[in-house]
Amino acid sequence: xxxxxxxxxxxxxxxxxxxxxxxxxxxxxxxxxxxxxxxxxxxxxxxxxxxxxxxxxxxxxxxxxxxxxxxxxxxxxxxxxxxxxxxxxxxxxxxxxxxxxxxxxxxxxxxxxxxxxxxxxxxxxxxxxxxxxxxxxxxxxxxxxxxxxxxxxxxxxxxxxxxxxxxxxxxxxxxxxxxxxxxxxxxxxxxxxxxxxxxxxxxxxxxxxxxxxxxxxxxxxxxxxxxxxxxxxxxxxxxxxxxxxxxxxxxxxxxxxxxxxxxxxxxxxxxxxxxxxxxxxxxxxxxxxxxxxxxxxxxxxxxxxxxxxxxxxxxxxxxxxxxxxxxxxxxxxxxxxxxxxxxxxxxxxxxxxxxxxxxxxxxxxxxxxxxxxxxxxxxxxxxxxxxx
Ligand SMILES: Nc1ncnc2c1ncn2[C@@H]1O[C@H](COP(=O)(O)OP(=O)(O)OP(=O)(O)O)[C@@H](O)[C@H]1O
Ligand SMILES: [Mg+2]
Numbered sequence: 001x002x003x004x005x006x007x008x009x010x011x012x013x014x015x016x017x018x019x020x021x022x023x024x025x026x027x028x029x030x031x032x033x034x035x036x037x038x039x040x041x042x043x044x045x046x047x048x049x050x051x052x053x054x055x056x057x058x059x060x061x062x063x064x065x066x067x068x069x070x071x072x073x074x075x076x077x078x079x080x081x082x083x084x085x086x087x088x089x090x091x092x093x094x095x096x097x098x099x100x101x102x103x104x105x106x107x108x109x110x111x112x113x114x115x116x117x118x119x120x121x122x123x124x125x126x127x128x129x130x131x132x133x134x135x136x137x138x139x140x141x142x143x144x145x146x147x148x149x150x151x152x153x154x155x156x157x158x159x160x161x162x163x164x165x166x167x168x169x170x171x172x173x174x175x176x177x178x179x180x181x182x183x184x185x186x187x188x189x190x191x192x193x194x195x196x197x198x199x200x201x202x203x204x205x206x207x208x209x210x211x212x213x214x215x216x217x218x219x220x221x222x223x224x225x226x227x228x229x230x231x232x233x234x235x236x237x238x239x240x241x242x243x244x245x246x247x248x249x250x251x252x253x254x255x256x257x258x259x260x261x262x263x264x265x266x267x268x269x270x271x272x273x274x275x276x277x278x279x280x281x282x283x284x285x286x287x288x289x290x291x292x293x294x295x296x297x298x299x300x301x302x303x304x305x306x307x308x309x310x311x312x313x314x315x316x317x318x319x320x321x322x323x324x325x326x327x328x329x330x331x332x333x334x335x336x337x338x339x340x341x342x343x344x345x346x347x348x349x350x351x352x353x354x355x356x357x358x359x360x361x362x363x364x365x366x367x368x369x370x371x372x373x374x375x376x377x378x379x380x381x382x383x384x385x386x387x388x
Contacts (some may be wrong), residue, residue: 054075056072058174059147064088073281075151076122086323101113106134108136108144109161118130129155129158130154135152187249188362198245205235240242246268258287258296258297259285275316276302278318279319295364295367295384300331301353302354307333311337317332326383326384331379331380333374335377337373362382365384369381
């Protein structure tokens with residue numbers, strides 16, 4: 001059976017003096033009183049409306065306010081006496097009056113409207129952010145007789161959301177700055193290592209080699225043995241420093257681009273770890289811009305490091321392909337897989353710097369980053385826009 005909305009329309013016009021918590025005393029609603037259903041007491045509809053914290057307002061189809069609950073007094077600041085018989089237009093900011101016409105138009109067609117976010121004006125002139133649900137009201141014969149609006153003040157929520165968005169934007173700006181500073185610092189240390197200690201050790205090696213060849217020293221086998229040992233240590237030290245300098249920032253990346261730098265890096269990685277790496281880049285990839293190349297290089301570097309440290313995989317594939325306006329790179333291992341952290345349940349999840357760092361690099365360049373993982377396979381995928 002259709003509910004009798006006539007009761008609803010007229011019943012919740014409640015003078016402030018009768019507003020209270022006594023459910024049986026709410027206004028002039030023509031009520032049947034609390035209904036007994038299988039032994040439970042069910043409060044009637046008008047009492048629920050009256051007690052609601054949300055503004056619940058009914059109007060005629062032309063927008064004349066017919067009922068105004070306690071929540072409406074709280075949200076808008078007007079008493080029922082001040083609004084009953086007035087147009088709902090008084091609640092709309094002037095630049096939203098067109099919106100009111102549109103809403104009434106929809107409702108007159110019998111269509112409900114939900115506005116997740118809109119604005120209204122309070123009695124004190126304050127603009128409030130609201131979420132509104134509007135429904136056409138029909139009588140028993142199905143005839144449209146008015147409109148009901150349930151309106152929640154979400155100003156606090158909107159303010160908090162804006163504050164969070166501002167903080168997030170600032171965080172992203174700072175982490176971008178941090179990444180850039182880190183890259184610059186790595187580049188500087190790599191250059192200083194290469195130009196300083198690496199060159200000096202090369203000179204030391206030459207000196208030691210010359211010493212090893214000196215006729216005068218040949219008589220002492222101990223001296224020759226020590227010299228050879230020193231030359232070997234100098235050579236190992238030189239190799240270690242060159243690798244460190246290269247890992248900090250491969251000069252090839254700036255000079256020859258991603259394909260060459262990545263190939264050299266992969267060769268060194270295979271030698272150091274024994275993991276087999278297949279590198280498949282598009283033919284004639286060309287230069288992609290320093291920021292994109294550095295981001296892709298760092299993401300490949302971190303993904304390989306993760307595969308080595310965590311996956312137990314003996315093989316990794318790095319592949320990339322071009323799509324219109326963007327490049328997609330995937331690094332896939334055949335290891336034990338990983339649990340992808342669920343942002344809503346981070347308990348017990350070990351957070352490293354590597355994955356958030358890769359994510360942030362992609363974000364800073366307007367790209368996307370994702371990890372897919374299952375037992376036997378982990379794929380790191382990054383999509384970066386190209387502006388070549
Ligand atoms: N390829 C992978 N296979 C299995 N587990 C992985 C893989 N990559 C990452 N993980 C898991 O995800 C965790 C987080 O990785 P992340 O790179 O963020 O940090 P990390 O490698 O532990 O430390 P770091 O800050 O030095 O990178 C790792 O500790 C590991 O448990
Ligand atoms: Mg890592």
